[in-house]
Amino acid sequence: MEAKGERRIRVLLAKVGLDGHDRGIRTVARYLADAGMEVIFTGLRSTPEQVVEAALQEDVQVVGLSFLAGDHMTLAPKVIEGLKRHGLAPVIVLGGVIPQGDVPALERTGATRVFLPGTPPEQIVQFIRSTLQQN
DSSP: OOOTTOOOOEEEEEEBSSOOOOHHHHHHHHHHHHTTOEEEEOOSSBOHHHHHHHHHHHTOSEEEEEEOSSOHHHHHHHHHHHHHHTTOOOEEEEEESOOGGGHHHHHHHTOSEEEOTTOOHHHHHHHHHHHHHHO
16 A cells, blocks of 8 residues: 555556447455545547546556457557657556567567556556556
């Protein structure tokens, strides 16, 4: 948990595109909240622009995007570019059904980390904490 007066980690989670499956992202949201993080979920079928606007409004340190429909190579870069265009530099984590072969390209685009299916949620919590402590 946080020390007195310390800011809680604020995480924006989003399902970008037409994918309507939210079981995984809701599970991750619960783990992050149980770990003491403040979680903002934009809901299903967000546009890249909506995610960027929410990140601006909510002053988040982390943006997490979940993909299951195969549109991660198109939509993740749009969100990342939009964040950069507005001068935002949150930790960007991606998850869902993403082929291992796409991971290097997503990281070159600006994703901090890509979590593949089967990643224990505790590992995501630890990654966020340790990455933010380094910054």
